[in-house]
Amino acid sequence: xxxxRNDNAGLVAVAEPAPELLLWQAxxxxxxxxxxxxxAVFVLGExxxxxxxxxxxxxxxxxxxxxxxxxxxxxxxxxxxxLGVGAALAGGRPIVxxxxxxxxxxxxxxxxxxxxxxxxxxxxxxxxxxxxRMPGGVAHQLxxxxxxxxxxxxxxxxxxxxxxPATPQDAYWQLLQAVRDDDPIIVLEHELLYFHKGPFDAxxxxxxxxxxxxxxxxxxxxxxxxxxxxKVCLEAARVLAREGVDAEVIDLRSLRPIDLPLLRDxxxxxxRALVVEEDCRFAGAGAEIAATLGELAFFDLEAPVGxxxxxDVPTPYNGTLEQAxxxxxxxxxxxxxxxxxxxxx
Amino acid sequence: xxxxxxxxxxIPGHPNRSxxxxxxxxxxxxxxxxxxxxxxxxxxxxxxxxxxxxxxxGRRFEQAAAEQYAQGRIAGFLHLxxxxxAVAVGSLRAATPGDYVVSTxxxxxxxxxxxxxxxxxxxxxxxxxxxxxxxxxxxxxxFDADRRFLGGYAIVGETFPVAVGVGYxxxxxxxxxxxxxxxxxxAANQGTFHESLNxxxxxxxxxxxxxxxxxYQIGTEIHRHTAVPEIYRHGxxxxxxxxxxxxxxxxxxYEATRMALEHLRDGNGPYLLECETYRYRGHSMADAGAxxxxxxxxxxxxxxxxxxxxxxxxxxxxxSEEACAGIEAEVEAVVADAVAFAEQSPEPDDLRHGVxxxxxxxxxxxx
Numbered sequence: 001x002x003x004x005r006n007d008n009a010g011l012v013a014v015a016e017p018a019p020e021l022l023l024w025q026a027x028x029x030x031x032x033x034x035x036x037x038x039x040a041v042f043v044l045g046e047x048x049x050x051x052x053x054x055x056x057x058x059x060x061x062x063x064x065x066x067x068x069x070x071x072x073x074x075x076x077x078x079x080x081x082x083l084g085v086g087a088a089l090a091g092g093r094p095i096v097x098x099x100x101x102x103x104x105x106x107x108x109x110x111x112x113x114x115x116x117x118x119x120x121x122x123x124x125x126x127x128x129x130x131x132x133r134m135p136g137g138v139a140h141q142l143x144x145x146x147x148x149x150x151x152x153x154x155x156x157x158x159x160x161x162x163x164x165p166a167t168p169q170d171a172y173w174q175l176l177q178a179v180r181d182d183d184p185i186i187v188l189e190h191e192l193l194y195f196h197k198g199p200f201d202a203x204x205x206x207x208x209x210x211x212x213x214x215x216x217x218x219x220x221x222x223x224x225x226x227x228x229x230x231k232v233c234l235e236a237a238r239v240l241a242r243e244g245v246d247a248e249v250i251d252l253r254s255l256r257p258i259d260l261p262l263l264r265d266x267x268x269x270x271x272r273a274l275v276v277e278e279d280c281r282f283a284g285a286g287a288e289i290a291a292t293l294g295e296l297a298f299f300d301l302e303a304p305v306g307x308x309x310x311x312d313v314p315t316p317y318n319g320t321l322e323q324a325x326x327x328x329x330x331x332x333x334x335x336x337x338x339x340x341x342x343x344x345x
Numbered sequence: 346x347x348x349x350x351x352x353x354x355x356i357p358g359h360p361n362r363s364x365x366x367x368x369x370x371x372x373x374x375x376x377x378x379x380x381x382x383x384x385x386x387x388x389x390x391x392x393x394x395x396x397x398x399x400x401x402x403g404r405r406f407e408q409a410a411a412e413q414y415a416q417g418r419i420a421g422f423l424h425l426x427x428x429x430x431a432v433a434v435g436s437l438r439a440a441t442p443g444d445y446v447v448s449t450x451x452x453x454x455x456x457x458x459x460x461x462x463x464x465x466x467x468x469x470x471x472x473x474x475x476x477x478x479x480x481x482x483x484x485x486x487x488f489d490a491d492r493r494f495l496g497g498y499a500i501v502g503e504t505f506p507v508a509v510g511v512g513y514x515x516x517x518x519x520x521x522x523x524x525x526x527x528x529x530x531x532a533a534n535q536g537t538f539h540e541s542l543n544x545x546x547x548x549x550x551x552x553x554x555x556x557x558x559x560x561y562q563i564g565t566e567i568h569r570h571t572a573v574p575e576i577y578r579h580g581x582x583x584x585x586x587x588x589x590x591x592x593x594x595x596x597x598x599y600e601a602t603r604m605a606l607e608h609l610r611d612g613n614g615p616y617l618l619e620c621e622t623y624r625y626r627g628h629s630m631a632d633a634g635a636x637x638x639x640x641x642x643x644x645x646x647x648x649x650x651x652x653x654x655x656x657x658x659x660x661x662x663x664x665s666e667e668a669c670a671g672i673e674a675e676v677e678a679v680v681a682d683a684v685a686f687a688e689q690s691p692e693p694d695d696l697r698h699g700v701x702x703x704x705x706x707x708x709x710x711x712x
Contacts, residue, residue: 040359042517068517074547079506079540086510089495090445091359092517094510113500114507121497122488123479124699127360158700182360182702257707292708 010052010060021200023193026168027057029202030175031095035065038093041179044071044080045097045133054099055135055194077103081110081132085118088130093179100191101136101150108153115184116159131178135189137228137278138315138326147315147322149279154186155256155288162256163209164188164226168198170213170253173206181209188255190227212259214266218248221272221336224263224289226252229276229327236332247336255285263289264297271302272339278326281309308335360702361490392438393663394672396595399434400651401676403427403454406463409680410453410470410484414630418688419470422499423484424451428625431650432557433458433527435598436618439606440525443493445515447508448527450485450499451557451624455527461489463683473690480693501562502535504528505554509541512550512615523551523609531562533576542583542615549614553605554585556619557592563628564636577619585617592620593650596657622650 011032012025021029034041042065043058049072052059062070073080077098084094098104104111115128138147154162161183165171171189178185207213215230216237223233230251237247248266252258267273273293275286290305311325327335407425414423426433429451437446437458448455456466461477469476470484478488478497485499495511498504508526515522532538533556545552556576560567567574577587586608590601598620605616623645627634634642658664697704 071513074540074543076536076540076544079509079537079544082503082506082537083510083513083541083544086447086495086507086512087514088510089361089490089507090511090514091361092510092514093359109500109503110506114498114503118488118496119701120699121478121482121486122490122699123476123481123693125478125490126488126495127702129360161701161705257705260708296708 010063012060019200020197021168023165023168023171023189023196023198024056026172026200027175027189028059028061030172031058031061032064033202034095034176034179035061035069038179040091040093041095042069042071042087042092043095043097044073044084046073046075046099048072048097053097055191057133057194058097077106078110081107082114084130084132085110085114085128088115088128088184089118089126093129093131095131095133095179098132098134100146101134101188102146102148104132104134104150107132111154111160111184111186112157116157119183120159127182128184129182130184131175131187132184133175133187133189135191135194137190137192138310138322139191141317141319141322142315143317144314151188151255151277151279151285152283154188155285160184160186160256161210161254162186162188163254165253166190166193166227166230166251168196168200169204170251172200172202174209174253177206177209188227192228196231210254210257210259212253212262213251214248214262215251216247216249218246218270220246220270221248221274221339222263222266222270223247223249223274223276223332223336224252225249225276226255227278229278232327232329233276233332235329236336239329239333240336243337245336245340258289258292260292260296263293264300267293267297268300271300273301274306274308274332274335274339276308276327276332276335278310280312281307282312284309303339303341306335306339308332390663393658394668395438396434396599397651397654397658397664397669398672398676399438399458400430400595400654401673402457402463402679403430403433404651405676405680406453406457406467406683409684410467411626411630413470413684419484420472421483421485422450423470423630424628425626425630426451426454426624428645428650429557429559429592429622430454431595431598431654432555432592432620432622435595436525436555436602436620439599439602440523441606443522445493445495445508445511445522445524446527447495447504447511447524448497449501449504449529449532449557450497451529452487452497452527453484456487456489456494459489459494460492461487461494463679464686465489467683468687468690471687471690472692473687474693475686475690479698481699501529502532502537504532505535505537505541508552508554509545509550512545512552513548516548516550521610523553523606526552526554528554528556529562530556530558530560530567530574530576531565531570533571533579538579539582542580542585542617545615546583546585549612551609552615553602553609554580554615554617555602556617558619558621559624560621561624561628561637563632566636575619577617580617585615587617587619589619589621592622593645593648593653595650595654
């Protein structure tokens, strides 16, 4: 194993007692722990090394672990993701960072045709223990080619699993769980959440990788969201509380599989559900969730499962239009009120 | 160079950990000098025998596969290798057990030469549970993790990044093994070819890129699909050395591969070996090959690698007529046995086997 000088400069130090951390810092610590724990783990991607990562996620790791375990790659998304597949077949546990989901479109052959299918095509005799991280979503006026989501595409691929952390703690837990897993795992991140702060405890026992979490219990309606839309839903729930509506907010945390038992239990109590997604509405993740929940919980539901989703347009550059293309607090509040129908207050 | 220090072995708990590639008991282990020197002093009989048996097996196996396809026992896309045998045999016999092999959808003969049993390969073509991929992969997706035979890829250009990934892992661990990466002339125009040559050169990875240039990407001849039809010259943009050899001559391929592998194992980074060859059949069983002239086909068949080597081996005294006949009879029996084995083997019965390491219910708890 090629060694590097041991140098912690740039790595995130965890103060005692455990403070709040930013999401990128939690991911940074998870990478450090994964690299330290298993020499099969290595990180590769554009600017992950010397530069420290476009979102600082891999900051300090290059100095600590050296260029062979923290590898800056050329701009060759399909081939360096495929490199991850090949290394995983030979004994490695690579973590591939694709700078944004937009560039992952160039790597879909490696992800969908190779990583997802090799175990099955080999009769279960080959494993692809590969993690592919990629941030997406609408950020701040990055225009259509830098502001999309890929949930719908990847959710439809047998052989993949997808986690979508919305908090620093989940990002830490789920990345470490993904690295230890023997299957290819997609870690979908959101560009606007890297600088989101939240409680962090490196030693707290994690829930199951694919378990959803109730972020706010409520009685009147179940709001189902992931990534940044969890924050939007929590804010909407605060507004709705002033109107006398008690909304439950569920953070899915995982998009393949989806924790349907938890959703079903929630709907059995609230009798109404609304999926809130940033992506376009048509054939999106919300469609799968709404349809399945409708099948599973038909007799618990007072109304069809609703959807508040992004507009079916490429993301515009103009800031006002950009905000109009994705759900905000007001849209969620209106969606909930519409779902509840005329109420006796 | 040995196979000790197999990098897969250093990581406890890795699912693909293998003991370092089980040595093939019948592997021809030539000495330290080059094939031409061997030829000069009278080629080792064991090596000549191995070349001839491998090529006859490759030829006969593919003929049997075509027969079984015609009878409806093999389905799907079936890409056969007759005409190209010298490439797989010459290159793989120059490699060392423990090396990795990454091949294309026309890979039956590579698998056989690398030690996968004819039974396991034929059963896979039949889609049976006893196949090397359990019947889940088929003709285009042959795998054997223990022998480090990593496919079997049906998307043109996929072998490059896989091989570069294996090469990266080997170099990261200072392992002595190499990767043999096969591709056709058509694959040279995929982005992955250029992206992978660049990365392999940048990090000096031990990857031998072997072009099986049969001059046709399905029905489009190389002069109509590649601006610079000498594929080995494409390496120059990345500083990857290369050469072109007669891919109809098993000894030439063997010799060139040995030199290339020495280059790799000395830490000099990748090498690009172009083998000029020809496929007698169409691209797949669905292709009659009508885009080629009968004259062209006849000219190439006159240079047949199997018959040509047989003549040469007899003339040089490497093999006797009796030895050749014995090999042919033995291969006939091996192929017949493989077909019978495949026919009698059960079909796989678990639709969901191997999608994930552990069964995954997408609708956990749902009916």
